[in-house]
Amino acid sequence: xxxxxxxxxxxxxxxxxxxxxxxxxxxxxxxxxxxxxxxxxxxxxxxxxxxxxxxxxxxxxxxxxxxxxxxxxxxxxxxxxxxxxxxxxxxxxxxxxxxxxxxxxxxxxxxxxxxxxxxxxxxxxxxxxxxxxxxxxxxxxxxxxxxxxxxxxxxxxxxxxxxxxxxxxxxxxxxxxxxxxxxxxxxxxxxxxxxxxxxxxxxxxxxxxxxxxxxxxxxxxxxxxxxxxxxxxxxxxxxxxxxxxxxxxxxxxxxxxxxxxxxxxxxxxxxxxxxxxxxxxxxxxxxxxxxxxxxxxxxxxxxxxxxxxxxxxxxxxxxxxxxxxxxxxxxxxxxxxxxxxxxxxxxxxxxxxxxxxxxxxxxxxxxxxxxxxxxxxxxxxxxxxxxxx
Numbered sequence: 001x002x003x004x005x006x007x008x009x010x011x012x013x014x015x016x017x018x019x020x021x022x023x024x025x026x027x028x029x030x031x032x033x034x035x036x037x038x039x040x041x042x043x044x045x046x047x048x049x050x051x052x053x054x055x056x057x058x059x060x061x062x063x064x065x066x067x068x069x070x071x072x073x074x075x076x077x078x079x080x081x082x083x084x085x086x087x088x089x090x091x092x093x094x095x096x097x098x099x100x101x102x103x104x105x106x107x108x109x110x111x112x113x114x115x116x117x118x119x120x121x122x123x124x125x126x127x128x129x130x131x132x133x134x135x136x137x138x139x140x141x142x143x144x145x146x147x148x149x150x151x152x153x154x155x156x157x158x159x160x161x162x163x164x165x166x167x168x169x170x171x172x173x174x175x176x177x178x179x180x181x182x183x184x185x186x187x188x189x190x191x192x193x194x195x196x197x198x199x200x201x202x203x204x205x206x207x208x209x210x211x212x213x214x215x216x217x218x219x220x221x222x223x224x225x226x227x228x229x230x231x232x233x234x235x236x237x238x239x240x241x242x243x244x245x246x247x248x249x250x251x252x253x254x255x256x257x258x259x260x261x262x263x264x265x266x267x268x269x270x271x272x273x274x275x276x277x278x279x280x281x282x283x284x285x286x287x288x289x290x291x292x293x294x295x296x297x298x299x300x301x302x303x304x305x306x307x308x309x310x311x312x313x314x315x316x317x318x319x320x321x322x323x324x325x326x327x328x329x330x331x332x333x334x335x336x337x338x339x340x341x342x343x344x345x346x347x348x349x350x351x352x353x354x355x356x357x358x359x360x361x362x363x364x365x366x367x368x369x370x371x372x373x374x375x376x377x378x379x380x381x382x383x384x385x386x387x388x389x
Contacts, residue, residue, distance in 0.1 A: 293319045
């Protein structure tokens with residue numbers, strides 16, 4: 001399996017609190033890393049059929065890039081972006097249907113996705129047998145275990161400060177760390193147990209990074225921890241395990257931690273740190289190699305009216321050997337986002353400006369040129385389809 005192609009800085013931008021359906025894709029996760037907190041708005045109701053709740057979600061966008069990369073250059077895409085990557089055009093980022101039955105003691109959850117989200121989660125459909133699925137897992141809550149939950153199937157990673165659905169993040173585009181430093185999802189077994197009233201811990205045994213069936217590597221283990229206090233939440237996750245690819249034996253480690261500050265109901269901030277290491281064993285003429293990548297992201301948000309909010313994010317990723325992004329480099333980005341809610345918070349519009357830059361000529365310009373920066377302007381349009389809409 002190939003890893004996806006991704007200074008503590010002060011922030012001056014004021015920012016937003018997001019419309020939310022709790023924590024998006026991780027709403028049913030037993031102990032997720034802290035996603036941005038919900039705004040003080042009512043959550044749209046779910047449809048209920050045959051004992052299962054379900055909702056639908058649409059996300060479309062338009063993007064402009066000052067470099068105007070062509071289709072021949074990089075597929076006419078914003079470099080370093082993922083699900084809203086197409087530029088100088090409109091595109092469907094995601095269409096989603098979510099099915100959920102809370103465990104009592106058994107439950108089930110599934111997310112069926114279309115659009116760019118599906119195309120980038122499953123870029124090689126000959127390798128995967130779960131095309132169009134982001135998550136699909138069974139849940140079990142044993143009796144007399146004080147909230148312990150066991151899930152089996154495919155689920156999104158606990159790592160990171162953001163989630164796949166744009167509506168549940170503060171900015172419209174995902175961070176460089178989310179896009180390139182961590183996995184998207186896993187397949188296997190995970191558990192979560194409330195150790196105390198404020199601390200939840202868990203373990204996972206999965207088929208590596210972004211794999212449903214792992215035909216080359218062995219199992220990856222993970223340890224997750226979330227400490228929740230009135231003014232902040234601290235999440236820490238460790239993933240470690242073999243990741244064979246192309247017949248080469250590899251071992252990969254990831255340390256991810258996020259501190260989410262909830263200072264007031266309207267103003268919040270987070271700091272997310274990631275460090276990854278991949279060791280490839282020698283084989284034949286191929287020498288042993290080590291790759292390291294690490295970075296930090298910081299963001300703030302402010303809900304200055306019921307319908308309007310602002311968000312700011314700044315980050316960097318040091319990719320020493322080019323394992324994460326495909327080129328040895330230091331990449332950075334700064335993003336500002338304005339959000340407006342309509343129709344009882346069931347429609348969200350976001351206008352976003354983002355600037356990415358590198359110490360290397362990494363960004364495509366036109367058909368043949370590479371430059372060290374890009375600037376983008378994006379308009380995201382998201383809708384929650386629920387009863388009463």
